[in-house]
């Protein structure tokens with residue numbers, strides 16, 4: 001085989017950059033997050049903590065017929081049903097992802113090492129558009145963002161339990177500083193996840209080749225960093 005033919009063959013071959021479990025749990029998590037955020041906004045609207053409500057068109061909670069104040073009562077029961085259904089998907093899927101991530105070594109390989117110096121260096125390089133992207137290999141900014149959103153997810157589930165059943169989970173509610181503080185923390189966690197999503201989706205738009213790889217799991221050998 002000539003060198004050119006060998007090179008072509010190598011370039012044409014595909015390697016796995018995202019394991020199947022990571023892809024399935026990632027997309028189920030994206031679905032669960034959308035359900036949780038949109039239904040959560042409708043629940044919030046029925047008793048806002050801050051002086052604003054979310055546009056009802058962006059919320060989930062069943063139809064409303066205008067017979068009651070849509071911002072207050074209508075859709076609250078439906079929104080809670082969506083929120084609890086989404087919660088099971090989010091929690092069970094999250095446990096599968098975290099268990100896989102720890103046991104398979106995926107978290108260690110994909111998210112570590114990471115430190116403030118590397119995050120700063122990569123952030124500056126990214127802002128100058130000088131950060132090359134190898135599929136399946138995360139830069140330090142991505143690593144920090146993914147670890148941060150994972151922590152936010154855990155805080156969301158725990159603070160959610162604290163405000164759902166403050167009686168049964170007294171110690172948890174106490175840990176969050178009481179019911180009202182747990183509600184504020186639950187809201188701030190949502191805001192952090194929405195901010196992550198804005199950056200996350202903007203990065204996918206800037207580097208679109210990452211999207212098909214996160215769906216099929218594969219990328220051509222010359223632009224990939226495979227995971228075994």
Ligand code: HEM
Nearest residue numbers: 022026029030033110135136146149193200204210211214
């Ligand atoms: C529709 C919305 C979403 C799109 C289009 C999307 C797209 C992607 C893509 C393309 C990657 C791979 C990045 C790369 O190869 O550099 C990725 C990874 C990741 N995304 Fe998303 N994502 C979405 C929603 C979410 C949500 C809601 C979360 C969590 C709140 C999330 C958390 C993550 C994490 C943690 C990873 C790394 C996965 C791993 O390797 O273990 N994504 N996403």
